[in-house]
Every structure is written in structure tokens, then in C-alpha cells.
Amino acid sequence: MTATQTRPARPRAATKKARPSGTSRLAPYLLILPAVAILLFALGYPLYWQIVTSMQSFGLAQQFGQPPEFVGLENYASIFGDAEIWWVILRSLIFCVVNAALTVLIGTLLALLMNAVGKIIRLVLQIAMLIAWAMPVVATMTIFVWLFDWYRGVVNYLLGPDFAGHNWLQNPLSFYGVATIIVVWMSVPFVSFSVYAGLTQVDTAVIEAAQIDGATGSQRFFHIIMPIIRPVMMIVLLLQLIWDLRVFTQIRMLQDAGATPSETDLLGTFIYRIGVGSGDFGMASAMSIFVLLLTIVLSAYYVFQLLKEDN
Template sequence: MSSATSTRERPGTVPPPAAPQSAPKRRMLARKGLAPALLLVPAAAILIVVIGWPLVQLVIVSFQQYGRAQVFGQPAPFIGFGNYVRVLGDPQFWQVLVRSFLFCIVNVVVTMSLGTLIALLMTRLNKFFRTLISVGLLLAWAMPALTAVIVWGWLFDTQFGVVNYVLTQVTGINFIGHSWLINPISFFAVAAIIIVWQSVPFVAFTIYAGLTQVPDEVLEAAQLDGAGAVQRFRLVIFPYLKSIFVVVTILQIIWDLRVFTQVFALQGIGGIREQTSTLGVYIYQTSLGTGDYGAGGAIAVIMVIIMMAISIFYVRQVIKEEEL
């Protein structure tokens, strides 16, 4: 047998074990694995200080009888789940919770629908009009919430509002002097207009960015097969952008569920607080309005739990989409 044949590995033989790595090489690999964790330490420390510590304090206050006297230094008695029992047994809390969820659902549905339509429209426009719409969306998105409430509040003003004037001229019915904020339904309609107006740009830009990644040849093939615009969106575009729609929808639910500025500012202009409060405003009114910080903390913790449940669902959906 030749030397070349004898050096070959015979079938069934076990290959020789790999040579052990040297100590310097093992230390270098360990340092490489530790480097990402070390880079995350500053960000994690900031999150713990900025988010973690206030959250811990909130939970502690929710288990205490914390009122105005405790703000000025008196010890806060520990009452366990007393605040939670009191809050969950209050019919007003459940009214506010249901009202907040209904208001959130309306805002999310309208925002997602308008944002998707604008994104689809932007794919059909030329560069000039697409830029013009983008600038308008950015201006609406960049406007502070309180400024937006002031502007829209002026448009719906009782005596000098543009909306009342236009409706009077168009319909022939005298709307001058009509208040849109006294009635809870019209109050939330005005609030929804403000919130949707500022939320649509984020949805439109996000979905438009996804639409640019849908292959043109797939859309052309669907059109040649006789699929209409609605069918192309339902059978081609939506499956491609499903993960984007899931992420944007859940983010909108979280943002609209904890809305505060728009509702609180409109109540200051003319709304009835008892009939128009949402969760964020209700927490503020319970804590600072009545001085019952313990009950306010309990409501805030319940709200945090709801947000965490939605966030966990969001993370699971993202992970599921990545695995697919």
C-alpha cells in the first residue's frame, strides 16, 4: 500500500481531537463576548435611574395611604392593597377605563386607515406633490400637542370659530354660539380630530417606507392576473407589510390609550371633566386634584400593567415575524 493511501482516513475511524486553544486566545474570545455587554451598561444604568426608580416609587406609593400630609413630610401608613380595592370598586374608574378604550379604538382605526390611504397615495404621486404632502405631514407631526389644541380650539370656538362660520354659510343653519365641547360625544370628536391629525404622519411615513420595498414585479404579476387595487392590497401588499402593520397598530394603541395633553387642555377650554376624562387625566385629577396620591398611584400601576401586557404582545409578534 502506498504512503498516500495509508495516510487517508479509513471509513469508521474517529477523527483526532482538535488541538486545545491557547490561553491568550481563550482570553481574547472571552473579552470579545464581554464587550457588547459592557457597552450596554451605561444605557441600562440610565434606564434604571430614569425609568426603574420612579416606577418602584410609584408601586410603593400605591400601597400606602399617601395624601397631602405625606407630601409635607408625615410618614405614610402602609395599607396593602387598600388603594387597589378602593379603585377597582369605584364605578367611576370602570367608566373611565371603558371610555378610554373606546376612544383609543376609534382613534387607532381612523389613524391606521387614513395613514394607509395617504401612504398608498404617495406611491402614485410625482416627486413634487409627494414632497409637498411630506412637508405638510411633517409640520403636523412636529407641532406640539398643546399648540395643536390651541389651534383646533380656535377653529371650533363658540363665537368666532371657523367651523361654526362655515357650517352656517353652507347649511343655512345658525351655528354661531354652538359649543362643541359641552356635549361629551362632540368633545371626543374634536379630541379625536386633534389626535388623529398628529398621529397620521407617523403611520403614513412608516407604511410608505414599507411600500417602497414591495417588489414591483409581484404587483405587476397580480395586475396581469386580473387582481384589482383592493385585491392587490389584501393579497400582496398586506402580507408583505404585515409585521409593519402589527408594530404600528400596537404603538398607536399604547400612545392613544395614555393620551393626556389633548383631553386635559380641551377640558380647560370648555369640556365637562366628569364626563370626558380618560385614564391619563383621571390619574392627574385623582392625585393632584383630590390629593389622594395613593389611589392615583394604584390607577397608574394598573395602567402600567395594561401597557406591559400590550408591549409583551407586541414583542411576541415581532419575534414571531422574525422567526418566519
């Protein structure tokens, strides 16, 4: 036995994790504070005046300096008591839901196609959709109005003599059919690119393993691919619902091409007609606030689902 015994080494004291100081905790909030302030000013100030105007009798006289008359919630009461407005709201909701569903469906199918084909074909599809997406709205509408022109339109010519002189914009049902083609055609590229980006995150090894185990194409899509790209799908669907509810330019230009505004108005063109067209800016402001609230109601479910997915 040795005279000196080695003592067991003392364990080092565990280093305490340094707590962030007060300034460090506030740093992220201080960094985003300028952007939030600019956003609140850019959106909050116009929204404030929109709310104020919606509670006033604000017409052409007020545009030339006459003080507006405060009417409280009278403009909002007119919304709920006007049958024409409710028809416009119903048409807008149906148009919004149908177009958003078609856009997401076609966009998803094109994304799956891009994910399945070779590099050359995928590149051609992406360039074609990018050109369609980047084309200005007025230029796109000029082409489609020419295609569906009742006198010298290409569509009537291709459909044969039975459709010679047929006015697609005169009947409200065919009018919305043409509008749906245009809106979906212009929106599909965004959905396709977004969903395709989500598909690139799917592990091909998992798909191949499921295929070896005998899973069909639909089973692989709904049970493997869909849960992975669900957040992307929910975001694009939410955006499409918002955009299609507020569609204006396409409907307005189709109306100018020969449709009856009172039979084909959606919320955007109706607000424009009673505001700029009739000079009732108080009522138009009330309708704008109503559309904002309607958008929040439609978006609330999807926002909660996104928060749940994030958690």
C-alpha cells in the same frame, strides 16, 4: 510505464473553525450593559417609588413632611369597587381603540397615495404632514380650540346659522369627536411615513407581474403588499394603542376650554385630577400602576406576534 509514479495529492486537513473565546462571547453584552443600566435606573427607580406610594395613604400632609401611612392594597381595592373609575377605563379603552384604528387606516391610505403619485405631489404631501407632525401640541390645541369655539369658531361659521353658538365641548359625544379629530390629525403623519418606508421595500416587479396576471388592486394589496409591510403595521398599531391610551394634553386643554371633567375624563386626566387636583397621590399612583398593567396586557399579543415574525 514511467519509473516514477505521481502520487495523488493528499487532501488538506479541513481547517477547524475557531471558537470564540469567553471574552468574545461576552463582548456584545458588555457593550450594551451601560445603556441597560442607565435605562433600568431611569425607569426602575421611579417605578419603584410609584409602587411604594400606591400602597400608602399619601396626601397633602405627606408633601409637608408627615410620614405616610401604609395601607397595603387598599388603593387597588378602591379601583375595582368604584363605578366612576370603571366608566373612565371603559371610555379610555373605546377612545384608544377607535383612534388607533382610524389613525392606522388613514395613515396607510396616505402612504399608498404617496407611493402612487408623482415626485412633486409626494414631496408636497410629505412636507405638509411633516409640518403638522412637528407642530407643538400646545400650539395645535390653541388652533383647534379656536376653530371649535362656540362663539366665534370657524367651524360653526362654516356650518351656517343653525350652528351659531353651538358648544361642541359641552356634550361628551361631540367632545370626543373633536378630540378624535385632533389626536388622529397629530398622529397620522408618523403612521404614513412609517408605512411608506415599508412600501419602498416592496419589489415593483412582483407587483407588475401580479397586475399582468390579472390581480386586482385589492388582491395585490392584501396578498402581496400587506404580508411584506405587516411588521411595520403591527409596530405602528402597537405604538398608537399605547399613545392613545395615555393621551393627556389634548383632553386636558379641551376640558379647560369649556367641558365638564367628570363627564369627559380619560385615564390620564383622571389620574391628574385625583392626584394634583385632589391631593390623593396614593390613589393616583395606584391608578398609574393599573394603567401600566393595562398597557402591558394590550401590548402582549402584538409583542408575541412580533417575536413570532422575527423567528
